[in-house]
Amino acid sequence: MRAILDHCQGVPVVTIADGTELLAEGQKTGRVYVLVQGRIEILRGGTQVTVLDEPGSVVGEMSLLLDSPHTASARALGDVHVHAIADAAGFFNDRPALSWLIATLLAKRLNAATTYLVDLKRQFANHGDHLEMVAEILETLIHQQDRDFRPGSARDPGRA
Secondary structure, X not given: OOHHHHOOOOOOEEEEOOOOEEEOOOOOOOXXXXXXXEEEEEEEXXXXXXXXXXXXXXXXXXXXXXXXXXXOEEEEEEEEXXXXXXXXXXXXXXXHHHHHHHHHHHHHHHHHHHXXXXXXXXXXXXXXXXXXXXXXXXXXXXXXXXXXXXXXXXXXXXXX
């Protein structure tokens, strides 16, 4: 998503030191970071979800769009260079063309999740056990439309 960088002209690039947490899961900051160079680790519940290393990668956008706390933490792996956007809502409002790029990014993520869902359903169809149920649960989560929906587990202390 290097095209996102084109919309960051005029936003200073800052260096974030190795190991620094850019965003903390469960906190609401209104911040978004756009990666210029380096690697950012994404963690959810302390488990690594992915490592972003493509310039133009965005972190913090889900919190902004959902008007909710960050769904994951983001931490610098080595020194990283980012555009740090403190007022993300204002930034996106001032750049309406950027919305299309973010929508494309989110659509790609959803496509990857649904592709994985189809694969799971095919692998575990007609097994009649708990593995078949995993695909059903994922399908429900992916197609959830309720704004107040919070995925999680009864084992998650934040859900109590």
